[in-house]
Amino acid sequence: GLRPGLFLDRDGVLVEEVEHLHRTRDLRLLPGAAEIAAAANAAGVAAVTVSNQSGIARGMYGWDAYEAVEAEIDRRLGQTGARLDARVACGTHPDFTPNWSAAHAHWRKPGPGMLVFAAERLGLDLARSWMVGDMATDAAAAKAAGLKGCIHVATGHGADHFEAALSEATQGFTVLPAADLIEARDLLTGQGLLR
Numbered sequence: 447g448l449r450p451g452l453f454l455d456r457d458g459v460l461v462e463e464v465e466h467l468h469r470t471r472d473l474r475l476l477p478g479a480a481e482i483a484a485a486a487n488a489a490g491v492a493a494v495t496v497s498n499q500s501g502i503a504r505g506m507y508g509w510d511a512y513e514a515v516e517a518e519i520d521r522r523l524g525q526t527g528a529r530l531d532a533r534v535a536c537g538t539h540p541d542f543t544p545n546w547s548a549a550h551a552h553w554r555k556p557g558p559g560m561l562v563f564a565a566e567r568l569g570l571d572l573a574r575s576w577m578v579g580d581m582a583t584d585a586a587a588a589k590a591a592g593l594k595g596c597i598h599v600a601t602g603h604g605a606d607h608f609e610a611a612l613s614e615a616t617q618g619f620t621v622l623p624a625a626d627l628i629e630a631r632d633l634l635t636g637q638g639l640l641r
Contacts, residue, residue, distance in 0.1 A: 450574035450639060453561055453588065456497040456533075458580040458602015459627070461519065466500075468507035470518040476601055478627030480557040481580075483528035485631055485640040492531040496560040496577075496587070502537030507513050509537065532568060534560040556586035561593070576639050578630050582610035585621050595620030595637070597630040 454460050457467055462474035482616055486493040501507050523529055535593050537556045540546045553559035565572050577588035580602030588596040596606060598611040598621055608623065615621040620637075624630040634640045 448569050448571035449490055449492060450569065450571070450576075451561075451565065451570040452490040452634070452639065453575060453577040453593070454482075454493065455555075455577075455579040455581070455584050455602075456495045456519075456535075457585075458604070459509055459578055459599055460495060461638075463580075463602040466504075466506050466563070466629055467515060468501060468511040470514055473515060473518055473522075476627060478629075478631060480523050480526040480528045482627045482631045482634075482640075483523055483530060484526065485635070487529060489640050490551050492564075492570055493529070493641060494561075494568070495533040495535075496529055496555065496564065496565045497533070497535045498555050498583075499537050500542065501545045503539035503542040504571070509535040512537075513547070525599075532564050534564050536560060537635070545588045556583040556590065558587055558591035561587060561591035565591075574639075576634055576637070577618075578624075578627065578634075580604040580607065582607045582614065585614035589614050589616070589619045593619070595622065596622055597622050597624050599624050599626055599630055601626050 458478050483493045497578045538550045572592045575593045578597045585596040
C-alpha cells in the first residue's frame with residue numbers, strides 16, 4: 447500500500463523563523479529537526495517540507511536563493527544521516543501575484559495543492575499522513591488535503607496562531623499542540639506514525 451507522509455512547514459518549524467529567509471548564513475535548524483526527519487526515514491514515512499515563499503512574489507529573492515537554502519538544509523540534516531524526501535514551495539501571494547486566481551489559491555497554504563502534489567509524486571496515503579506547522583494555515587491546508595491531523599508547534603509564529611490552529615480540529619481531523627519538534631516527534635510516535 448501507499449506509505450504515509452510527514453509534512454513539515456519550513457520556516458519557524460524545521461528552521462528558525464527569519465523574516466523572508468534567503469541567506470544560508472541566517473539558517474538555523476531548530477531543536478529536534480534532524481531527529482524528527484530521521485524518525486520519519488526510519489519508519490518508512492516520507493518527510494516533506496511544504497512552504498509558502500511569498501518573498502519570491504515580493505521580489506525580495508529568487509528561486510536560486512531558495513535552492514541554496516534548501517541545499518544547506520540538506521547538508522546539515524545529512525551530517526546526522528537524516529534526509530527530506532521532497533520539498534514543495536509556493537512562490538505566489540495574493541497581493542503581489544498579478545491576476546491572482548483560485549488556481550493560485552489552491553497551491554498556497556491554506557490551500558491543499560502542495561500536499562496533494564507531493565502525495566501524487568511520492569505515492570503517499572494522505573489519510574494516514576500528518577502535518578507539523580506553526581500557523582493556522584498549516585492546519586487548514588492539512589485538513590483540506592485530507593490528512594489525519596496536524597501538530598501545532600509553539601515555535602515560529604506558533605503562539606500567535608495557537609487558538610486559530612486548534613480550532614481547525616474536527617471529528618475527522620486531529621490538531622495537537624506541542625512545544626517544539628521534540629515534543630511533536632513524541633506525539634507522532636504516540637499516534638503510530640513514527641516509532
